[in-house]
Amino acid sequence: MEIPYTVKPRPDTGLANPKLGIWLFLASEVMLFGGLFAGYIFMRLSAEPWMWPRGWLNVPVGTFNTFILIASSVTIILAWESLKMHQYKAYKMWLTVTWICGLAFLGVKLGYEWPDKFGHFGAYIKGDALHKYEAFLGNEDPKDAKGNPILNAEGKPEQGRVSRNLPERHFISGHLHEIAGQKPSALALATVPYIPAKRLDDMIGTVWSLDDSIEEDEKQLAKPPEPLKPGLSDPERYAAEHVRVALKQKLAAEHATKEGRRAHLAEFGMTEQDLAVLLKRPADPRKPTPAELEEQKKAREAFLEKINVIRVHLVDPENANPYDPDNDKAHFWPRDKVDVATMKDRPHVEEETGADGKKEYLLVLHKSDLLDHHGAFTPKLNTYLATYFMITGLHGLHVLGGCIVFIYFWLPIKGGSKLYKTDHAQLCNRIEVAGLFWHLVDLIWIFVFPLFYLL
Amino acid sequence: MSEQTATAEHKHEPEAHGAGHGHEGSVFAHARPYLIVGVILFGATALTVGLSYFDFAEYSIFRRMFAVIGVHDVGINILVGLMLATCKVCLVGWWFMHLKQEKRTVWRPLFFTFFFVSGLFLLFLLAFSDPIPTTSHPIH
Numbered sequence: 001m002e003i004p005y006t007v008k009p010r011p012d013t014g015l016a017n018p019k020l021g022i023w024l025f026l027a028s029e030v031m032l033f034g035g036l037f038a039g040y041i042f043m044r045l046s047a048e049p050w051m052w053p054r055g056w057l058n059v060p061v062g063t064f065n066t067f068i069l070i071a072s073s074v075t076i077i078l079a080w081e082s083l084k085m086h087q088y089k090a091y092k093m094w095l096t097v098t099w100i101c102g103l104a105f106l107g108v109k110l111g112y113e114w115p116d117k118f119g120h121f122g123a124y125i126k127g128d129a130l131h132k133y134e135a136f137l138g139n140e141d142p143k144d145a146k147g148n149p150i151l152n153a154e155g156k157p158e159q160g161r162v163s164r165n166l167p168e169r170h171f172i173s174g175h176l177h178e179i180a181g182q183k184p185s186a187l188a189l190a191t192v193p194y195i196p197a198k199r200l201d202d203m204i205g206t207v208w209s210l211d212d213s214i215e216e217d218e219k220q221l222a223k224p225p226e227p228l229k230p231g232l233s234d235p236e237r238y239a240a241e242h243v244r245v246a247l248k249q250k251l252a253a254e255h256a257t258k259e260g261r262r263a264h265l266a267e268f269g270m271t272e273q274d275l276a277v278l279l280k281r282p283a284d285p286r287k288p289t290p291a292e293l294e295e296q297k298k299a300r301e302a303f304l305e306k307i308n309v310i311r312v313h314l315v316d317p318e319n320a321n322p323y324d325p326d327n328d329k330a331h332f333w334p335r336d337k338v339d340v341a342t343m344k345d346r347p348h349v350e351e352e353t354g355a356d357g358k359k360e361y362l363l364v365l366h367k368s369d370l371l372d373h374h375g376a377f378t379p380k381l382n383t384y385l386a387t388y389f390m391i392t393g394l395h396g397l398h399v400l401g402g403c404i405v406f407i408y409f410w411l412p413i414k415g416g417s418k419l420y421k422t423d424h425a426q427l428c429n430r431i432e433v434a435g436l437f438w439h440l441v442d443l444i445w446i447f448v449f450p451l452f453y454l455l
Numbered sequence: 456m457s458e459q460t461a462t463a464e465h466k467h468e469p470e471a472h473g474a475g476h477g478h479e480g481s482v483f484a485h486a487r488p489y490l491i492v493g494v495i496l497f498g499a500t501a502l503t504v505g506l507s508y509f510d511f512a513e514y515s516i517f518r519r520m521f522a523v524i525g526v527h528d529v530g531i532n533i534l535v536g537l538m539l540a541t542c543k544v545c546l547v548g549w550w551f552m553h554l555k556q557e558k559r560t561v562w563r564p565l566f567f568t569f570f571f572v573s574g575l576f577l578l579f580l581l582a583f584s585d586p587i588p589t590t591s592h593p594i595h
């Protein structure tokens with residue numbers, strides 16, 4: 001069946017059906033993105049200026065992508081004009097350039113911009129723990145390792161946010177390195193953070209060396225599983241079941257030997273001696289002395305402190321500036337106010353030697369009670385990233401859709417470039433309609449770019 | 456492209472010309488206005504980037520000017536950025552999408568779209584004021 005009015009205008013509307021259809025679709029698209037933009041602007045303006053992230057996106061890269069899309073809008077017009085003028089080679093060439101531009105745009109987004117965000121890490125520090133990370137937050141006047149004020153280029157002491165009468169900053173960022181506390185637990189040790197304190201007390205004193213720990217684990221597994229006591233709360237039931245699963249896991253190949261367990265302890269920054277202190281058996285396990293109980297408690301707290309941390313590469317020591325009143329602009333602005341060499345002497349900083357032999361500094365964030373929330377630069381971290389990924393993702397899908405349509409018209413198939421010989425007017429119409437969609441994609445980006453990258 | 460397409464296509468029937476015979480003249484000559492608009496859009500993009508480094512709220516003349524319409528602080532930069540983006544969008548629509556020669560059948564739904572989207576965008580003014588004063592209850 002032949003679809004009517006695909007090329008010739010309908011007498012009542014004065015337009016060919018595809019033309020009217022695409023304009024109605026574009027109108028609905030404008031409403032969709034208009035609502036999203038309006039919502040974003042509303043949130044942006046409602047937030048205090050210093051609270052909203054600025055400088056997180058790469059402006060030169062965003063500008064490059066804007067130029068690419070504008071250029072592709074011009075080339076699709078050139079393709080359409082060439083087609084109308086029966087210049088087939090020119091038409092094919094400009095159409096090719098158009099979809100290559102589209103794919104290049106997506107390549108930049110998916111190959112660089114989005115993955116770059118996934119490699120970053122951010123954490124919101126609780127108000128009562130700000131002082132612990134002060135060196136990286138820039139609220140107080142900066143001091144070097146010896147406690148002397150850091151001088152600026154004019155020889156005057158550098159001022160932090162409070163001295164400048166700027167609000168305190170609670171956010172800290174860097175390159176994601178490791179989240180120790182979130183590793184799957186292979187040793188029963190790694191299950192400690194999940195076990196209620198009472199249960200931990202039960203464990204202490206049951207094993208006291210690595211050899212004993214293996215023997216103890218095998219004994220435990222050899223027993224038939226005990227039925228769970230009635231009346232357990234959900235966390236207690238979970239912990240009881242979890243311990244047994246962890247026991248099975250830790251007897252798997254890499255943890256069934258003393259060396260394997262020693263290596264695993266090292267991952268948590270512990271030695272065998274630390275373990276011995278942690279799990280030291282009281283002289284009389286039935287009647288531990290107050291001193292022994294105190295020693296156990298301290299050892300346990302020290303252990304939990306060690307295990308329950310996030311290690312991130314120090315706050316972009318090369319690029320970020322924690323004293324910037326707007327934000328740290330991870331990547332693009334040189335940090336010249338802080339003496340990186342003194343970083344290793346600061347609290348909460350660990351020095352490591354990387355695979356290439358270079359020294360790396362890691363910031364240790366104690367997530368147990370000091371962090372509000374934390375994560376990679378993904379939608380869950382904050383509202384800005386949530387809207388950024390949602391809107392650029394939706395726009396990216398439109399770009400992908402446009403590219404697929406253009407490639408379809410470009411291919412030597414019946415509905416594609418073969419149409420040039422069989423129904424030239426139809427092909428012109430198709431390119432026109434697809435071109436209108438492509439211009440809308442460009443038009444949306446014209447709003448996305450300033451809103452997210454610049455403002 | 457517009458209404459012109461259908462009529463233009465009738466003039467350019469492939470059967471009449473043959474697929475392999477191109478029309479005389481360069482496509483660039485026909486597309487000159489589009490190329491000029493493209494260059495303007497490039498320039499406007501560079502201007503947008505440049506203006507983003509300029510803090511309008513630092514200057515009292517801009518503060519006073521925009522305060523008249525209830526826009527302050529970072530809102531000034533956002534409004535200027537949006538106005539510039541709107542100009543670019545108008546160029547794309549008017550030239551690239553050929554709205555300048557489009558029929559009323561197309562303009563009519565677009566008018567409603569424009570009306571509602573403008574309303575949505577103006578919602579941001581609510582970020583600067585509480586339009587419902589009765590929501591505060593100082594005395595209970």
